[in-house]
Amino acid sequence: MLKNLDPLLNADILHALRAMGHGDELVICDANFPGDSVARATVLGKVLRLDGVDSARAVRAVLSVMPLDTFVEHPALRMEVVGEPNTIPAVQREVQAEIDAAEGRSVPLASIERFAFYERARKAYCVIATGEQRGYGCFVFSKGVLLAPDAPRDPARNDA
Template sequence: MLKGIDNRLNAEVLGALRAMGHGDYLVLVDTNFPADSLSRHTTVGHLLRMENLTSAEAAEAILSVLPLDTFVDDFAGRMQVVGDPSAVPDVQREVQAKVNAAEGADRPIPGVERFAFYDLAKGAYAVIQTGERRFYGCFMFRKGVIPPEA
């Protein structure tokens, strides 16, 4: 363990988060997502795991060290519910609350159609699979910047 680092972040995930640059994005997915096959298309090239966590727990840990991009509207994304794109399941509300807490403001996460989300995952820096078993626990987070100290 490291001082000041959320203990839910494992070495592989921390390494990927550190290596990402401004505008790179990661995809955080549930257990039903085709994570292994799609992760082979990413910059990291293999699947990263946070298996014992829900989507909200993993998002909270990730957002404790990852700044979200403030320059773009697609700072984050959530997989839309098939047949009801305006629906926001509980799992997505929980992650939205973690984003709002990390940002210190309400920044609604835009929806992304299911197959468009799969394509988005292929272009990600990394895919991180959680132990989330609820449907639609799939998210994208785009890395922002940390400003210089005053």
């Protein structure tokens, strides 16, 4: 065990999160998503597992150590419900709450069509497969940066 570290973050996941750079993307997917086959095309080349954990809990663990990208318009994406792109299932509402809590501000999930999601996932740094049994528990997150206190800030974000 490590201090102040979510116990769900196993060594493989911590290694991947640390190795990712600014703008790299991470997929957290549900148990129905073809995580293993999609993960083979990612930078890491293998699926990382959090079996028995739902999507919201996995997102809480990951975002406890990984900042979201503030240089892109949509650093968090959700898979759209097929034929109902504006429907927000409970699993996605739960994940939205975890994102906002981790970031300390509202960071709305943008939507992405199912097959476009698969293509985006194949280009990600890695895929973390959860035990989420509800459909549409699939998300993409873009890694941000942690700047030193005296580092220049992004003037467009007004965070100086």
